[in-house]
Amino acid sequence: MGVTASFADIDNDGDQDLFVTTVRGGNVLFENDGKGHFKDISKAAGVDYVGHSSGAVFFDYDNDGLLDFYLCNVGRYTTDVKGRGGAYEGLDDAFMGNLHPDRSERGILYKNMGRNQFKNVTADVGLGDTGWSGDASVVDVNGDGFADLYVLNMQGSNHLYENVGGKKFVDSTAKSKLSENALGRHGHQVFRLRQRRPSRSADHGHAFGHGRVVGPSSEKLKARIQMDESMLGGPKSRYIFGNAFYANRGNGKFEEISDRVGAENFWPWGPSTGDFNADGWQDVFIASSMNFPYRYGVNSLLLNNRGEKFLDSEFLLGIEPRRGTRTAHVLVRPRLFDGRSRTAQTLAECRPGSVQRTDRKVRIMAPLGTRSSVVFDLNQDGALDIVTNEFNSAPQVFVSDPRAAAADPLAESRIGRHGLEPQRAWRDRARVRGGPGSSRSGTTASPATCRRACCRCISGSAI
Ligand SMILES: [Ca+2]
Numbered sequence: 001m002g003v004t005a006s007f008a009d010i011d012n013d014g015d016q017d018l019f020v021t022t023v024r025g026g027n028v029l030f031e032n033d034g035k036g037h038f039k040d041i042s043k044a045a046g047v048d049y050v051g052h053s054s055g056a057v058f059f060d061y062d063n064d065g066l067l068d069f070y071l072c073n074v075g076r077y078t079t080d081v082k083g084r085g086g087a088y089e090g091l092d093d094a095f096m097g098n099l100h101p102d103r104s105e106r107g108i109l110y111k112n113m114g115r116n117q118f119k120n121v122t123a124d125v126g127l128g129d130t131g132w133s134g135d136a137s138v139v140d141v142n143g144d145g146f147a148d149l150y151v152l153n154m155q156g157s158n159h160l161y162e163n164v165g166g167k168k169f170v171d172s173t174a175k176s177k178l179s180e181n182a183l184g185r186h187g188h189q190v191f192r193l194r195q196r197r198p199s200r201s202a203d204h205g206h207a208f209g210h211g212r213v214v215g216p217s218s219e220k221l222k223a224r225i226q227m228d229e230s231m232l233g234g235p236k237s238r239y240i241f242g243n244a245f246y247a248n249r250g251n252g253k254f255e256e257i258s259d260r261v262g263a264e265n266f267w268p269w270g271p272s273t274g275d276f277n278a279d280g281w282q283d284v285f286i287a288s289s290m291n292f293p294y295r296y297g298v299n300s301l302l303l304n305n306r307g308e309k310f311l312d313s314e315f316l317l318g319i320e321p322r323r324g325t326r327t328a329h330v331l332v333r334p335r336l337f338d339g340r341s342r343t344a345q346t347l348a349e350c351r352p353g354s355v356q357r358t359d360r361k362v363r364i365m366a367p368l369g370t371r372s373s374v375v376f377d378l379n380q381d382g383a384l385d386i387v388t389n390e391f392n393s394a395p396q397v398f399v400s401d402p403r404a405a406a407a408d409p410l411a412e413s414r415i416g417r418h419g420l421e422p423q424r425a426w427r428d429r430a431r432v433r434g435g436p437g438s439s440r441s442g443t444t445a446s447p448a449t450c451r452r453a454c455c456r457c458i459s460g461s462a463i
């Protein structure tokens with residue numbers, strides 16, 4: 001079962017090679033021959049680790065010109081029983097892995113030795129994070145020229161590891177004032193909230209607030225329902241029950257300012273960043289929604305208003321509602337819901353509201369939900385587009401269409417009142433491709449690209 005895919009040029013020959021992580025199937029490194037073919041070199045390269053792997057982050061930690069990478073391993077959450085399709089079935093208490101240290105799997109730092117050979121140097125450099133980690137980010141927090149490592153932990157504390165001269169990593173979480181973490185974090189992105197200022201980082205974790213009705217005045221606040229400390233494995237004071245946004249205050253110190261800048265949203269999975277309206281300020285798309293058995297949650301597109309506050313813009317710019325205003329797909333069809341399927345009965349009992357009865361037929365509906373996204377200039381017209389990865393459904397492709405935005409005076413006036421820069425004629429824009437800030441989950445475009453963007457969904461769920 002594949003989990004993530006990362007492209008990186010491991011041999012500096014100018015083409016992107018591919019690393020794929022799996023759940024107990026062995027990770028796979030493919031070398032790109034530059035002619036459209038990929039060759040599996042995992043075993044010879046020494047990176048065929050078998051476990052519960054997740055994100056892989058490529059960076060040159062020792063500045064020797066060769067890309068190394070950090071592999072995030074979650075921890076054992078499967079049994080040895082294989083289900084239909086050959087995947088291992090999950091443990092009943094898979095989400096409580098943080099309470100079982102014996103199930104942890106350490107993250108691995110692989111040093112690129114050249115000639116497509118990698119060496120596990122985790123212990124040599126003082127790493128060995130045992131968190132329930134799905135992803136990590138690379139950022140030079142102290143500006144010393146060596147990339148530091150921020151490792152996410154879904155069920156515990158994140159950690160910032162400071163890179164000491166490309167030889168050692170030192171845990172500087174407490175020193176950096178990053179000890180208070182968003183609970184249930186899955187995604188993280190480092191970007192500049194303000195121009196020509198130190199970088200900020202956004203950290204998105206589940207709020208666990210879905211069980212209570214919230215009104216418009218409090219929907220952007222942190223969750224009131226908090227997990228019991230027996231489930232957290234530590235004091236509540238260590239956690240933020242919602243999203244976190246850390247402002248880099250210099251000297252390696254951070255301050256959490258998510259509520260102040262309006263970075264909260266509904267059931268997030270992870271952020272991607274890009275300057276969607278090309279006003280020079282980085283904006284954020286947050287993949288969201290938990291799917292069955294929870295209600296539908298909207299994806300968020302937060303426009304950065306001059307570095308002061310994010311503005312909810314998903315309904316203005318065409319991200320929501322989805323094409324055809326669809327919020328759900330068929331989870332179980334009538335032929336399976338005939339009284340004989342225990343699975344169908346269990347699902348129906350799990351959320352009675354999901355059962356639809358029409359013309360004597362019965363089906364179970366499940367909310368749609370996005371789990372990840374990538375931001376890049378898909379059609380190479382100079383404006384950033386968004387492609388999503390949907391849980392149990394087809395991807396969405398949002399193509400930025402500035403001319404559609406120009407024809408929508410409502411969207412224009414609303415954004416204008418909030419202080420974003422006025423739109424420049426689309427014909428005056430420069431045709432510039434995505435800039436140098438590309439990353440796995442986001443791409444930064446030149447500020448000169450265009451002034452406004454409006455997204456048009458050209459491909460939605462197939463159901
Ligand atoms: Ca290559």
Ligand SMILES: [Ca+2]
Nearest residue numbers: 060064066068
């Ligand atoms: Ca290196």
Ligand SMILES: [Ca+2]
Nearest residue numbers: 140142144146
């Ligand atoms: Ca550094």
Ligand SMILES: [Ca+2]
Nearest residue numbers: 275277279281
């Ligand atoms: Ca912007």
